[in-house]
Amino acid sequence: MKVRKVLAVWTAKAACAACKYMGRQGVTWAGKLALLIYPPILRELALEVRKKIFIVCGTNGKTTTNNLLCSALEAEGEKVVCNRTGSNMINGVAAAFALAADLGGRLDADYACIEVDEASTRHVFPHFHPDYMLLTNLFRDQLDRYGEIDMTMEILKEVMDSAPEMEVIVNGDDALSAFLSMECRNPWVTYGIGEQSAKSDDREIREGRFCRRCGARLAYRFYHYSQLGDYACPKCGFSRPSLDYNAREVKVGDQISFRVGAAHIVANYRGFYNVYNILAAYAAGKCAGLSLEHFNQMLKDFHPENGRMESFRIRDTAIVLNLAKNPAGFNQNIAVVMTDERVKDLIIVINDNDQDGTDVSWLWDVDFDKFSGDQIHSITVSGIRCQDMRLRLKYADIPSILEADVESAIWGRVVDGCGNLYVLVNYTALFSTRNILKRLEGEKS
């Protein structure tokens, strides 16, 4: 028995418990301590995973996809290590393993499902090589932190090259992700949505409109949203690869349904982007050879408690909390909100802490003008950069209420709103806003 390893596990568990007691999310701290006490802890615990290790990368959808995959494996009776809270940098990854270990420092797991921040893959891969990498999409996100998408792609290429045996499960509808897989020597399989199912907005910001291989303008047969769609380069022949897991008969409304292979998948979710999340998790499970017989049942029981379309009720107000941290994600959020035809209040919370990206220019790449019309009862802007958000709406001719304090903003709408409230927040606002909502929900009556 390695004393330092055991000590690292114990310390991580104690740190996490202490933080929970104080109402904070201590996962990152727990992982940091574990790695400090015993640097090989991540490598050694990863080796103890009996079957396969998945990592999930990509700008949007990591947490939902990873958690769905984890639940899908668990539904088949497997034991899984997972960083469910979405702590996806090296410390969060180390914590997932350390917290899953027993008090003797041993891990009892068939699979690991780990989401990894793209830039952090560089720090994670030296500890272990995953068997599968699920690559969801590449959108502009936190340009101040990651630089341009080109840099993210370079990092991913580097780690893919460093683990040539790793199989890549890639969103074939994203020309950037697909190009990356084609460039690397890793084996890869694709998933995607073969045919158009909803009309995309022409004004939406799209990445990578030019062929990565030759620089010519890509021709699109259609877009699903952002740059996801069916593309082909007229010059060099680069095109959307054939889809190994092709979602057909896609229907999106109050619930999502589609067919893939022989399976008919139904979920009580909203949001077109969730088709990709569910499909990706399904493809990954199938790639690893699982039958996924219980997939639909798993979807039925899946209640994410992490601020992704999470529901609350305070007094008579129904509240939906959702994360929206970059233009592609925000535009998808707007689409979801606007499919609810009832009158609604909105609160938009924008912070500019390091983890959010300190540059808020991206707000101007979001199509906020869709938030107009009779459906919208009011919009309240909140958070550290509420002033910028108010200005963004002003230039879309949409008036808003400014309330920097999130709790006051929520309370104001509960007291004075229409009973149907959406709270859209960016990254660092998520945890605190969720805590406020949970507390207010507990205090109701």
Add this chain to the structure above:
Amino acid sequence: MKREEKRALTIGHLYPDLLNLYGDRGNIACLMKRCLWRGIEAKTVEFESEDSVDFSRLDIVLLGGGSDREQMLVCEKLKRIRENFQKYVESGGVVLAVCGGYQLLGKYYNTREGVIEGLNLVDLYTEQGEGRLIDNIVLQSPLCKMPVVGFENHGGRTHIQGNKPFGKVLYGSGNDGKSGYEGVIYKNVIGTYLHGPLLPKNPQICDYLLKKALERKYGDGTLAPLDDKQEREANAYMVKRLLK
């Protein structure tokens, strides 16, 4: 004393398909709305990289930012329009060039991957430096009373030779992180690293561009005042936070 407004401006957005980083659309929205709110007609024409550009139809030209790779692609297309672009600039045409667009105004941008040839419209050049200069930034510009706020994120260090800078750096790095100055003003051209986007939180700069464009076209650059309370508050919040 209200007079009938018959003026109209056309904004040309160059290569939004290649140079569309960092909320460039915010600059367009700001120029457009601040015309429309005053009853001045405004429209935006987008020129994609395959299109030819008729500068005689344009009153304001916006050249946005892009990644180094995309700039490399755009620099080829720019050669075709260089001569007409230069005539436009020399005859007092209004230009706002941001970030990558700013670098393209100059002679060249020397990167580790190769030299990106610029438009050579303004006597300046850019060299890639060690690391990127990334942060909020505050300037004092001779063009307006309010401090100018924005965000900079650039690997290039730009040297503006004897040209007039857009502003003096009060917080942040500016052109090269050393000179204490940011951007360039040449005739009616503003080149700057500031996005954020630049214009919404700096309405006086937006109005400066509109005024110059109206003067050039109509000999009358008068602008009715607008209620800029929200703009001023957003600007003041950042100034206070950064300069405390």
